[in-house]
Every structure is written in C-alpha cells, then in structure tokens.
Amino acid sequence: MGSTAEKFIADSEEKAFDQDHRRIINFNMGRYHASAAKGIDRLTNLETAKRKAHVIKWRVMENLDKFLPEFEANFQRRGGKVIWANDVEEAQQEILSIIHRAGARRVVKSKTMATEEIHLNEFLEQNNIESLETDLGEYIVQLLGQKPYHIVTPAMHLSKEDIARLFNQKFGTPIDATPEQLTQKARELLRDKYLQADVGITGANFLIADTGSIAMSENEGNARLCTTFPKIHIAIVGIEKLIPSITDLDLFWPLLSTHGTGQNLTVYNTILSGPRQMDEADGPEEMYVILLDNGRTNLLAKKDQRQGLYCIRCGACLNACPIYQNVGGYTYNTTYSGPIGSVITPHMKGMEEFKHLSYASTLCGRCTEVCPVKIDLHKMLLINRRDAVKEDLSTPKEKWGWAAWKKAMLSRKLTDFFGGKMKNFILKMFFKKAWGKFREMPVVAEKSFAQRWAEEQNRKED
Ligand code: SF4
Numbered sequence: 001m002g003s004t005a006e007k008f009i010a011d012s013e014e015k016a017f018d019q020d021h022r023r024i025i026n027f028n029m030g031r032y033h034a035s036a037a038k039g040i041d042r043l044t045n046l047e048t049a050k051r052k053a054h055v056i057k058w059r060v061m062e063n064l065d066k067f068l069p070e071f072e073a074n075f076q077r078r079g080g081k082v083i084w085a086n087d088v089e090e091a092q093q094e095i096l097s098i099i100h101r102a103g104a105r106r107v108v109k110s111k112t113m114a115t116e117e118i119h120l121n122e123f124l125e126q127n128n129i130e131s132l133e134t135d136l137g138e139y140i141v142q143l144l145g146q147k148p149y150h151i152v153t154p155a156m157h158l159s160k161e162d163i164a165r166l167f168n169q170k171f172g173t174p175i176d177a178t179p180e181q182l183t184q185k186a187r188e189l190l191r192d193k194y195l196q197a198d199v200g201i202t203g204a205n206f207l208i209a210d211t212g213s214i215a216m217s218e219n220e221g222n223a224r225l226c227t228t229f230p231k232i233h234i235a236i237v238g239i240e241k242l243i244p245s246i247t248d249l250d251l252f253w254p255l256l257s258t259h260g261t262g263q264n265l266t267v268y269n270t271i272l273s274g275p276r277q278m279d280e281a282d283g284p285e286e287m288y289v290i291l292l293d294n295g296r297t298n299l300l301a302k303k304d305q306r307q308g309l310y311c312i313r314c315g316a317c318l319n320a321c322p323i324y325q326n327v328g329g330y331t332y333n334t335t336y337s338g339p340i341g342s343v344i345t346p347h348m349k350g351m352e353e354f355k356h357l358s359y360a361s362t363l364c365g366r367c368t369e370v371c372p373v374k375i376d377l378h379k380m381l382l383i384n385r386r387d388a389v390k391e392d393l394s395t396p397k398e399k400w401g402w403a404a405w406k407k408a409m410l411s412r413k414l415t416d417f418f419g420g421k422m423k424n425f426i427l428k429m430f431f432k433k434a435w436g437k438f439r440e441m442p443v444v445a446e447k448s449f450a451q452r453w454a455e456e457q458n459r460k461e462d
Pocket of ligand 1: 313315317371373374
C-alpha cells in the first residue's frame with residue numbers, strides 16, 4: 001500500500017460501505033447518545049463548568065514547568081518514584097527494567113491509551129513477559145489480536161453476537177451466551193491472574209499536582225485489582241493529564257463521566273498517592289509513575305494548537321463526528337482517532353505523514369460543541385491544514401492545482417477562456433479520482449454568469 005494518506009482513503013471507502021459495521025456502530029452509538037444526553041442534562045450550568053474546565057487546563061498548560069515538578073515532589077514524598085520518558089523507546093525500556101529488576105514474568109493491565117501509544121503489549125510479549133488486559137473491552141480486543149477501536153469503548157465495533165462467538169471459540173461458552181454470562185466467564189478467567197501477576201500497569205485520568213496523586217476512573221473494578229494485588233504498580237501517564245488540585249476533581253470527574261458514557265459518576269474512582277504505607281493493609285510495595293512526553297511538548301510549543309493538550313479523553317468528539325461514524329476507528333491507523341486524534345497526531349507523530357487527518361472532517365463543528373473542555377477542535381483542524389501548507393508539505397499536484405485555480409479566479413478573461421464543455425472535460429480528467437467514484441461530478445454551465453449577464457445587457461440595449 002502507498003502512503004498513510006492513500007491507505008486512509010482506501011480503508012475509509014471500504015468501511016463506509018460495510019453494512020455490518022454501519023449497523024453495529026449505529027446501534028452502539030445510538031445507545032451512547034441516549035445515555036450521554038440524559039447524563040449531560042443532569043449537569044447544572046454546563047456551559048460554566050466547561051468554561052471553568054477549559055480555564056483550568058489552560059492554566060496547567062501555560063505552567064506545565066511548575067505543575068509537573070510539584071506533582072513529582074509531592075508523589076515522591078510518600079515513597080513513589082517518578083520516571084520521565086521522552087519517547088516510546090524510553091518508556092518501554094524503563095518498564096522493562098523495572099520488570100527485570102523484580103524478576104517478574106506476569107503483568108496485568110487496566111485500560112490505558114498511553115500503553116497503546118507505546119505498543120506495550122507487543123513489546124512485553126517480545127521480551128517473554130505475559131501481559132494481560134483486564135478491562136473487558138480490552139480483553140476482547142486482545143483475544144482478537146486487535147487494537148482498541150475507540151478511546152473509551154475499545155470493542156465498540158463488535159456486536160454481542162460477535163463476542164459470544166469469540167468466547168465460544170476460545171472458551172467453549174454457549175454460542176448464544178448472554179452479555180452477563182460472558183462477563184461472568186471473563187471474570188472467572190481473570191480472577192486468578194490478578195493473584196499471579198507480579199506487576200500491575202495502569203494509566204491515570206488525572207495527575208494531581210497538590211497532593212502528588214493519580215486519579216483513575218473505571219467501571220469494572222479491574223484497575224483497583226491491578227493496583228492492589230501485584231507487588232509493583234506502574235502508572236504510565238501523558239504529561240498533559242495534570243490538574244492543579246484534588247478539589248478540581250469535583251469538576252472533572254462529572255464532566256468526564258457524563259461525556260464519556262452518560263453516567264453521573266463513573267462506578268469506581270480511585271485516588272492513589274504512592275505505594276503501601278507502614279500503617280496500610282494493602283497496596284503495592286513499589287509504585288512508579290512514568291510521565292510520558294512522546295511528542296506532547298511538540299504540541300505544547302504550538303501556541304495555536306496547544307489546547308489539543310486540554311483533552312480529558314472522554315471520547316465525546318469521536319461519537320459526535322460524522323466521519324468517525326462512517327469510517328470507523330481503525331481507519332485512522334493511530335492511537336487516538338476521531339477529531340482529537342486528527343488534531344494531535346500530526347504533532348505527535350509527524351505532520352508530513354498525518355496531515356491528511358486534518359482533512360478528514362466536514363468542519364461541521366459538532367466536535368467543538370460537545371467537548372467538555374471546550375477545545376476548538378474544528379478550528380485546530382484548519383490551523384493544522386494551514387501549518388501543513390506553511391511547512392511546504394503539499395504535493396506538487398496540489399500546489400500546481402491551486403496556483404492555476406488562483407490565477408484563473410483572479411482574471412475574468414482566463415475564467416471564461418474555456419467553454420463549459422472544456423471545463424467539464426478538465427474537471428473529469430484531473431479531479432474525477434479525488435472526487436471519488438460514488439459521487440457525481442458537478443457540471444459547469446456552458447456559459448458563465450458574467451457571460452450571460454453581458455449577453456442580457458447587450459440584448460436589452462439592441
Ligand atoms: S477533545 Fe474534548 S470531546 Fe474529544 S475526547 Fe478530548 S475532551 Fe473529549
């Protein structure tokens with residue numbers, strides 16, 4: 001396959017006409033929209049809450065150099081260890097060396113996009129370490145050898161029949177097993193794994209600067225088990241997850257849960273401030289927080305797009321996006337998909353390779369409307385497009401096309417140089433492929449408006 005952009009277009013076309021995909025996504029998205037609408041409706045002063053969240057995140061990003069050391073100092077005060085990782089390789093090696101030092105062989109993981117970003121499961125597998133996902137959705141996609149389809153709902157692309165079929169093949173459960181039976185089976189399979197694991201790996205929804213804690217939200221309780229049974233807990237967290245104070249959670253928790261799933265509050269909300277203390281009954285003996293940069297500071301350096309770092313990964317913009325709903329999560333071929341993925345990926349992984357994502361938008365603005373931290377997402381997409389042009393990343397064909405268009409549009413004589421037939425021929429010759437085979441090409445009239453107007457005036461004068 002050619003470039004990432006060509007693959008995106010080919011995969012989009014295939015997915016958009018995949019009827020099964022459409023049916024499952026419409027069903028699952030429909031359920032999300034119904035419950036999110038109810039949940040969000042229960043928030044009083046939604047606009048004020050969103051504005052406040054935006055301002056807090058703005059303050060954090062403008063002062064990241066102060067908040068990060070504050071978090072580090074406070075977390076270390078209670079015996080936790082902070083590791084800074086600039087990129088994928090550093091994060092992987094740091095995790096591996098902790099595992100090797102402990103002579104560990106088995107890892108249990110809760111859902112975290114940061115570990116997807118650093119391809120942790122594959123890396124650990126290559127190093128003969130068993131790494132098991134314990135979130136049900138993640139466990140399902142891991143069984144299938146797939147990546148998460150969605151940042152909040154990893155198995156959103158699967159129907160309950162698909163999952164029953166998978167469990168039937170893997171574990172012999174009835175082919176028509178109910179979701180409750182399947183969950184029960186997964187629970188049985190996973191329970192022992194917590195006890196056997198040497199290391200628990202999680203992410204965090206928030207890093208709290210003033211207490212030096214991490215906050216995790218989840219619905220299954222698996223992250224709590226991952227952080228209490230194993231002797232070592234490693235949390236891998238993007239540096240943008242900071243909030244200044246523990247009191248900010250009263251704003252961010254409900255915003256995250258209502259926009260993520262429609263719940264008033266996620267079922268389990270845990271705040272961890274270090275390893276087990278002398279007077280505590282449970283918890284790990286060692287706790288590490290790996291602060292992951294991996295391109296985030298590139299985004300921080302972009303004044304116009306910095307607000308991409310305010311994201312709390314609720315997934316609302318993905319669910320609102322007509323492009324995401326049609327082409328699906330895998331087509332993006334990135335860890336973070338949908339509008340927020342299209343905004344941040346070019347800065348995290350390279351503008352040249354991922355600039356096409358900024359065009360994967362109708363610019364309808366629905367993403368911006370639903371974002372709980374008021375990121376101006378569709379404007380960011382336009383700014384990315386501008387930057388791609390400024391960085392001279394357009395193809396020669398595109399440059400030539402726009403130069404010709406500009407020249408013609410600025411001169412009436414040139415615009416009317418060819419008649420409608422010739423213009424239609426040129427359109428078909430050069431733009432049919434880009435326009436796509438499923439859309440009718442627009443037809444240019446034989447004479448332009450200016451020509452017809454002049455003719456009309458002449459006729460009146462005669
Ligand atoms: S950009 Fe906004 S809507 Fe999208 S995932 Fe992040 S916080 Fe949610």
